[in-house]
Every structure is written in C-alpha cells, then in structure tokens.
Amino acid sequence: MKYWPVIWKGLPANAMAIFPLMFFKDPKQKNNALLINHEKIHFHQQLELLILPFYFLYLINYVVNLCKYRNHAQAYFNISFEKEAYANELDMNYLKNRRLYSWFKYL
Template sequence: MKILYSKHFPPKGFAAINLFGIIIGRKEYGSLTKYEINHEKIHTSQIIELLWIFFYLLYGMEWLIRIVQYRHPLKAYYNISFEREAYHNDKDLDYLKNRPWYSFINYYRQPNDGKD
C-alpha cells in the first residue's frame, strides 16, 4: 500500500484520504497512525469490492443523501456507511483478516452522530 504526504490535500481536519488504493496523508499532521492506516485499508477493501468507480459513485450519492438527512456536511460524512464501517473497526488491526465482503451494507441504517 502506497502512502504519500501532501501540504494541501486532503482538506484541513482530515488526516488522510484514499484515492484508488493510494493513501494521501496531510503532511502537517505528521505520519499516519496504525489506526488511520487501518481505516484507509478498510476503504481499500471497499473500493476493490465495488470495482473503484461504483465505490466513488455510491459514496458520493450517500453523502448527498446524508446531507439532506442531517443538514450538516460533516455529520453527513460520519454517517456514510463506508465511513461507519471504517471508523467502527479501525482500532481492530485484525479486522480485515476476517471481514466479509460488502460489510459496509451492515452500517447503512445504523445511526452514528459522530465518530465511533
């Protein structure tokens, strides 16, 4: 897994972003923790399952739905099923060893008012 660091990306307030399996960390926040890397690895699994393009389409559509639902972009972000799964399991460094495919579906209806 490739990890790059940037001064300008991802947006401030976010430590990392996963683009097509490449993790980009915000340089000013320092090296990513093992939990942040695990979080992004969970996203990589989701991306692969959904053949890249469908992940980004579903992610964007769900974010728009959550914005309407929660009326707040950050609250919408934390309630995207892909993020719920990743935040809920990023401290479990063995999660990906036994993770069933499409596990994010289990997080679609669970409310989450903030990070786990």
C-alpha cells in the same frame, strides 16, 4: 495490502484512500497504524465495488445524508463506508476476518 503513500499538505482531511494511493496531510501520519487501518478498510471497500462504483455510492450516500442532516460533519460520519471504517479501525485484525460488503450493514 500494499499502498503508495503520498504527502499532500493541502488535503482537506487527515488522510484519504484512493486505491492504490494513500494520501496524508502530515508526513508523521504515515506511521499512524490506526489511520492506516482506517484507510485500508476503504481500500477493501473500493476493491469489492471495482473502484468507480465505490466513489459513486460514497457521493450519493453523502448527498442523501447532507439533505437529511443539513450538516457536513453529520453527513460525512453517517456515510456507510465511513461508519464501517470508524467502527473497526481499532481492530488491527479486522481485515483478516472481514466479510465482503460489510459496509452494507451500516446503511
């Protein structure tokens, strides 16, 4: 999947995917295959939800988790979209075999 890399030194994370842009905090990260695979998983999630609903569901999932865990890191790592991306980022062939709405099983 093609994307446009953008360097943003003030980014609050190492990388962020906002289709079709992939933001990186450090220019060296543009060559990090693991990080790119993680963000490409988010691209697929965004596209299957027609982009805007992805952000709405992501935010709702985060807020619910924040109320549940009362901790930013726990809330973030328990977002279903992040769970899928982290669980499969090491598998460079994951996106070739990924089924639609695979993030749903991480709810």
